[in-house]
Amino acid sequence: MPRPIEALIHTDALAHNLRRVRAAVPDARVWAVIKANAYGHGIERAYAGLRDADGFALLDLDEAERIRALGWRGPVLLLEGAFEARDLELCSRLNLWHVVHHDAQIDWLSRHKTQQAQRVFLKMNSGMNRLGFTPAALRSAWARLDALPQVDEISLMTHFADADGARGIGHQVAAFEAATRDLPGERSLSNSAATLRHAQAAGVSADWVRAGIMSYGSAPDFPEHDIAHWQLRPAMTLRAQLIAVQSLQPGDSVGYGSSFVAEQAMRIGVVACGYADGYPRLCPTDTPVLVDGVRTRTVGRVSMDMITVDLSPVPLAGPGSEVTLWGHGPQDSLLPIDEVAACAGTIGYELMCALAPRVPVRMA
Numbered sequence: 001m002p003r004p005i006e007a008l009i010h011t012d013a014l015a016h017n018l019r020r021v022r023a024a025v026p027d028a029r030v031w032a033v034i035k036a037n038a039y040g041h042g043i044e045r046a047y048a049g050l051r052d053a054d055g056f057a058l059l060d061l062d063e064a065e066r067i068r069a070l071g072w073r074g075p076v077l078l079l080e081g082a083f084e085a086r087d088l089e090l091c092s093r094l095n096l097w098h099v100v101h102h103d104a105q106i107d108w109l110s111r112h113k114t115q116q117a118q119r120v121f122l123k124m125n126s127g128m129n130r131l132g133f134t135p136a137a138l139r140s141a142w143a144r145l146d147a148l149p150q151v152d153e154i155s156l157m158t159h160f161a162d163a164d165g166a167r168g169i170g171h172q173v174a175a176f177e178a179a180t181r182d183l184p185g186e187r188s189l190s191n192s193a194a195t196l197r198h199a200q201a202a203g204v205s206a207d208w209v210r211a212g213i214m215s216y217g218s219a220p221d222f223p224e225h226d227i228a229h230w231q232l233r234p235a236m237t238l239r240a241q242l243i244a245v246q247s248l249q250p251g252d253s254v255g256y257g258s259s260f261v262a263e264q265a266m267r268i269g270v271v272a273c274g275y276a277d278g279y280p281r282l283c284p285t286d287t288p289v290l291v292d293g294v295r296t297r298t299v300g301r302v303s304m305d306m307i308t309v310d311l312s313p314v315p316l317a318g319p320g321s322e323v324t325l326w327g328h329g330p331q332d333s334l335l336p337i338d339e340v341a342a343c344a345g346t347i348g349y350e351l352m353c354a355l356a357p358r359v360p361v362r363m364a
């Protein structure tokens with residue numbers, strides 16, 4: 001028997017979440033963002049649930065090749081554009097649309113030999129200060145692109161820094177609109193948080209939204225809102241089994257550093273999942289976990305291959321009992337990845353992306 005741990009990818013949840021994107025922005029087309037191996041879900045598996053999207057947005061050229069290899073003929077967008085001149089050959093061969101965010105990318109385009117003019121998304125830096133042309137530089141970049149025979153259509157995009165938080169998007173939308181008002185072309189502004197929280201704001205849904213995390217069933221603004229609030233469903237389950245049980249007496253400790261000490265007699269379950277599987281080592285005692293679908297908590301330190309859990313609420317649990325680290329458990333039980341991530345001081349995105357290669361993944 002293989003070690004009893006696996007990840008499940010829920011195709012039906014992906015499809016449900018995509019419908020939630022559409023319901024939030026009925027007039028927009030939807031990029032399903034599948035960078036980072038579809039946030040750890042696997043490009044091929046994610047495609048099975050997200051194939052009703054209008055396009056796929058990603059970063060790595062090999063991921064673009066994989067989505068084309070699956071038979072996807074619709075739009076594919078490289079969110080960071082070309083990394084070197086040669087990349088444009090693949091853009092031509094696979095008909096990839098690409099972001100242009102700095103001058104060298106325009107130089108490469110001007111020297112690119114192609115039969116087929118390419119579609120580009122010109123990115124404006126509206127305040128995030130990561131990628132894109134400043135408002136002052138945008139117009140000359142647009143004019144340069146417009147003059148190139150290698151370029152077909154120019155669309156405009158920007159990315160929000162605070163769509164999930166208190167500052168919001170108003171200042172960035174204003175900067176974008178002021179700089180692009182009289183430029184033609186389709187617009188793409190919103191990520192998941194803007195799609196869920198700011199879809200009513202004028203111009204925000206634009207022509208294309210870029211939905212990443214919400215497609216995978218994590219709330220971009222947890223803990224202010226959870227997936228129940230946004231009616232999203234987890235697309236990834238990480239589950240394992242108990243491989244041992246220990247009975248502790250008051251004063252007995254558990255695991256490395258003896259960080260948890262029992263105050264009363266209790267049973268402890270040992271789970272076949274540790275940080276080498278992608279479960280965060282930073283999760284402290286009291287991180288939620290489901291055993292046989294019953295909510296309980298971790299106790300003691302996360303080790304490489306094991307964690308230990310309090311079996312007090314599940315007296316019948318023993319070796320072989322099912323443990324849900326996040327996602328869907330038995331009897332319709334649910335543990336949002338966002339809750340586990342928050343205990344580790346991080347976000348659902350990071351946990352999904354960090355699912356370790358040694359964990360077998362299945363479609364559910």
Ligand SMILES: *Cc1c(COP(=O)(O)O)cnc(C)c1O
Pocket residue numbers: 033035079159190191192193210211212213214220
């Ligand atoms: C990753 C990414 C997104 C998706 O963000 P989510 O918060 O996961 O929805 C959108 N736009 C760009 C440019 C990105 O890099």
